[in-house]
Amino acid sequence: MAAIRTRIAARGLGPGDRLPSIRALAAGMAVSPSTVVEAYDRLVAEGVIRARRGSGFHVATAEPAPFRLAAAEAARDRAVDPFWVSRQSLDTEAAASKPGCGWLPADWMPVDALRRALRGLARGSDALLTDYGGTHGSPALRRLLAGRFAEEGLAVGPDQILLTGSGTQAIDLVCRFLLRPGDTVLVDDPGYFNFRALLEAHRVDVVGLPYGPAGPDPAAFEAIVAAARPRLYITNSALHNPTGATIAPATAHRLLNLAAAHGVTIVEDDIFADFEPDPSPRYAALDGLERVVRIGSFSKTLSASVRCGYVAARGDWIEGLVDLQVATAFGGPSPVATDLVAAVLAGGGYRKHLDEVRRRLSGARRATAQRLGRLGLVPVLMPRGGFYLWCRLPDGLDSAAIARLALAEGHVLAPGNVFSVSNSAAAFLRFNVTQCADPQLDDALARAMREAARSGGGA
Amino acid sequence: MAAIRTRIAARGLGPGDRLPSIRALAAGMAVSPSTVVEAYDRLVAEGVIRARRGSGFHVATAEPAPFRLAAAEAARDRAVDPFWVSRQSLDTEAAASKPGCGWLPADWMPVDALRRALRGLARGSDALLTDYGGTHGSPALRRLLAGRFAEEGLAVGPDQILLTGSGTQAIDLVCRFLLRPGDTVLVDDPGYFNFRALLEAHRVDVVGLPYGPAGPDPAAFEAIVAAARPRLYITNSALHNPTGATIAPATAHRLLNLAAAHGVTIVEDDIFADFEPDPSPRYAALDGLERVVRIGSFSKTLSASVRCGYVAARGDWIEGLVDLQVATAFGGPSPVATDLVAAVLAGGGYRKHLDEVRRRLSGARRATAQRLGRLGLVPVLMPRGGFYLWCRLPDGLDSAAIARLALAEGHVLAPGNVFSVSNSAAAFLRFNVTQCADPQLDDALARAMREAARSGGGA
Missing domain, CATH: 3.40.640.10 (Type I PLP-dependent aspartate aminotransferase-like (Major domain))
Known part of the structure; x- marks a missing residue:
């Protein structure tokens, strides 16, 4: 067994290669064929080699693992994973609302x-x-x-x-x-x-x-x-x-x-x-x-x-x-x-459409900032355009915990650390002001924030 | 100059880094400032360093070359380059015909x-x-x-x-x-x-x-x-x-x-x-x-x-x-x-469309094989479906040379070696039987083959 293992480790035998026949190895190592049979059987049991019908024993093929994106595969908290937000936003058809997503609703x-x-x-x-x-x-x-x-x-x-x-x-x-x-x-x-x-x-x-x-x-x-x-x-x-x-x-x-x-x-x-x-x-x-x-x-x-x-x-x-x-x-x-x-x-019509969208966005930013403000969520700045508000949470609250709690009620949020290479944005949530129409959202957010506060910020 | 070069080579100074001031280097090396000025000027002329207004001398940024696909960039014969066929087929709007391309005409x-x-x-x-x-x-x-x-x-x-x-x-x-x-x-x-x-x-x-x-x-x-x-x-x-x-x-x-x-x-x-x-x-x-x-x-x-x-x-x-x-x-x-x-x-209608396409293709393969056969171009096999014929040229003819000559007359061909990792298919051309409708094609091919033969196969 050691002899075969050594040859595999030294790459003298590669995946799929045929091992020496039992007779040849027994003769070469001056042992009985039954010793080789037992060694081969044990190596098969360990998955190191495989028996192939009619063609003897072969080195098992240890296939390299596919390239899975670490961010996507991490067993860690999926709510601070960039993929979590992408895939929830794209695939959660039944969501009550998606304030965390990055696009306008169809009626815009x-x-x-x-x-x-x-x-x-x-x-x-x-x-x-x-x-x-x-x-x-x-x-x-x-x-x-x-x-x-x-x-x-x-x-x-x-x-x-x-x-x-x-x-x-x-x-x-x-x-x-x-x-x-x-x-x-x-x-x-x-x-x-x-x-x-x-x-x-x-x-x-x-x-x-x-x-x-x-x-x-x-x-x-x-x-x-x-x-x-x-x-x-x-x-x-x-x-x-x-x-x-x-x-x-x-x-x-x-x-x-x-x-x-x-x-x-x-x-x-x-x-x-x-x-x-x-x-x-x-x-x-x-x-x-x-x-x-x-x-x-x-x-x-x-x-x-x-x-x-x-x-x-x-x-x-x-x-x-x-x-x-x-x-x-x-x-x-x-x-x-x-x-x-x-x-x-x-x-x-396209320029007129854009003028109209900009006008509506301006109103939606103001209105949403007021609504979020009542919950203690404060935009870091008031953008001059677009549909995002980057909001700071009240002290001690963790946005990943809130995002998890809100998802349980059907609201897809975008917690701050998915945006942060240094993981220094746990205190922020990104809101899309065009995706906050659901009147249940405020209550759901308030509940999630209370729940997160109760469990020590959720962090 | 040698001192600066050595520091750059040893990565003590990286691209964009500021060089020591003239005064400091002169003092440090116990030479006159004008010696340093001359050395810096020469390094500027060589492109090793750059003078920047108001902030002294800096190591020039030797940017890594972008990743250009070797097959696309090769200065070698473009007619045996996989990109040549792709880009000629996709971009040559004015071509008389494209027997080398890999798709059906719009009317199919x-x-x-x-x-x-x-x-x-x-x-x-x-x-x-x-x-x-x-x-x-x-x-x-x-x-x-x-x-x-x-x-x-x-x-x-x-x-x-x-x-x-x-x-x-x-x-x-x-x-x-x-x-x-x-x-x-x-x-x-x-x-x-x-x-x-x-x-x-x-x-x-x-x-x-x-x-x-x-x-x-x-x-x-x-x-x-x-x-x-x-x-x-x-x-x-x-x-x-x-x-x-x-x-x-x-x-x-x-x-x-x-x-x-x-x-x-x-x-x-x-x-x-x-x-x-x-x-x-x-x-x-x-x-x-x-x-x-x-x-x-x-x-x-x-x-x-x-x-x-x-x-x-x-x-x-x-x-x-x-x-x-x-x-x-x-x-x-x-x-x-x-x-x-x-x-x-x-x-x-889609299955009916496919039935009709298969029927037309069957006729087009037969008819095109006969036409090409008259020119001495013989399909290696008669496919049971599809629109390709992989044809062998008469002995000694090089398909890349023929493709170049045919392109000059507006016909985009697919010479064999674009398909061959080992460059062992110079004697072949791939024909798309649905893209050979142009009646000028036969004469153009015959001329290109004669011309290639005259110049010693063109190889």
Whole structure:
């Protein structure tokens, strides 16, 4: 037994390899065949080797475990797991309410324009309805996007824009292009939780940058960048998720210079841009896509069911990104999807729809802040746009405990630590002001907070 | 200069770090400040350091090169590059014909059923048109798929099926789940070229398995698996791309046993399944998804514009795949896309459409084989279904040279070596019998073959 074990350990025998025949091993080791039979039988019992009918004994195949995302697999508290919030939000159909989710309800979306676009598409060309489409995605939609960027002061040609299956897939492509396993990436702390899950899938180290009501701290950025040498910094510069903060022009300028000095590329996820009352400073507009990659999608303002995202980047990077998208998704995004998005964007009603959404959001932020205030939940800041309120709990309460208790009553919340690389946001909850319509929510929250307080904060 | 270089090399000074001031370095090294100024100036000229206004000299940031796929970047002959065929096929709108591409023309697709499905979708619920949808993808479509699998003898529940953005994205997810950088993966040689590009993006080693008219050679499989210890074997078992071959039941059984013995998982890309006149042996049906992952999509028979693929796998693997899809794409595939696919599949006309396509394909294969035969291009086998003919060129002719010459006349061909890991298929071309309608094609091919012969085969 020891002889076989040693040969397996030294990789002289690999998984699936045939062991010496009983006769040969007995002769070689000067023992009786029955000794070898007994040793083999015991090794079979231990699972080290296997008997195969008609072909003797073989080393058992110890298959490597699949790559399960640690965040998803952790046996620890699922309520502070980024996946918990994603999957509860996406899969909990029967929830009473989902104040923790990251999108608008259907009745806030431009449904009539989508129906019109679908009817128009039903009259589209045969090729549009059946072909793969070009690798960069719909030229019409890329021209529309370039026009919108120009209004913000970002001059890019349609050939610097690549359409993708979603905003997340756009970031995933950029990570494939710019990262290697073992690299370090900087994210905001607190920051969007799915960035952490995405980065884990790329096998890179994630470092958090303290992010306050005024945005990131340039001094902290400089210190962390010098020490950790990240390759990328992934952030939302406008209407930051979860805080709703907007960076100051001076901060954007300084971070950009520091990024240039230290060779950091900034991935600016601009998914909430259309909710701004007027454009705030953008890394991409300041930098002109030299060291900034701009990401976006239409899931928040147009449709998350018609999936489409984009990357705007240096022209010489776009070709590498196209190659990676062909390799990993074949072709560009769905032409059906990009045609629908282009039809809605080009229709006159989309800007009016956005104006209306911004007006409604402004009222909903105020009203929800008042409601939450009565429960002792205080927004850290009043965002200038968007649908998030990042609220501090009364002292000593743990948001994960409250989220667990609220879920038992059918309310999906977003507890602070899912947003925090350093796990320093247990005292916060992120609320989506468009998903708080359920009148039962206030009572459910109050009960959960009382219950958490009773059990010592729940921490 | 040497002192600064040494400190950079030893990583005492990293990219972006500030160099000692001129005064301090001069004092420390007991040289005059002007000596340091000259040294710094020369290092600036060499690009080793940079002067920054108001903050002295800094180590230049030598940024790591982005990850460009070698196959895509190679300065070598683009006509034997897997990307060349993909991108020419997808992007060359103005081509006279694309006999090298891998899909049916629009007039072979169920366009009327798609238009009906789009009109139906325009009357769908607000939530269907705007929400992300669940993480596993449309339950209705998964039930339909489970029903179709059952007809083939593969019993799986809808919870063992995950919908994805495309068939390629399904394989990409499986690779993320099962592979680690540096692993080895087995592919058919010849085999589908995009598998190689996809696997390169996963930073794994690719080993080719000789694939003949009767399918893979079990003895070669055993020898290669024992030597190279691949983690996965990715293949089309039905109507193999590019050869059109079908494996024999005994081969499927033997490979499955060898895969089990050596811990190899088989990824069965069943994208051409619906073109078969009757089902051929399937790894998934024999094995029951114990060590087989089944992949598919609707791009070949329904629409490549409405993108949707799927994975059928062990139930405990599906959850890990869902986590990876949420992390890298957020949510499942587009509900708009999955609803369209389900509507067409559930409509009574789809089976009739497939019957008609199979009948037309059968005629097109015969007619194209005759046309090509007159040019001296002989199919290695006559496939029992599908649209590919894998043709051998007359002796001494190089398919890459012919593809280059044909492209100059607007015809996109698929030269053999893009399918061959071992570059042993220069004497072959893959033809798509549905994309050979252009009457100019025969003359263009004849000219390219004569020209290639004149220049010594073109090799």
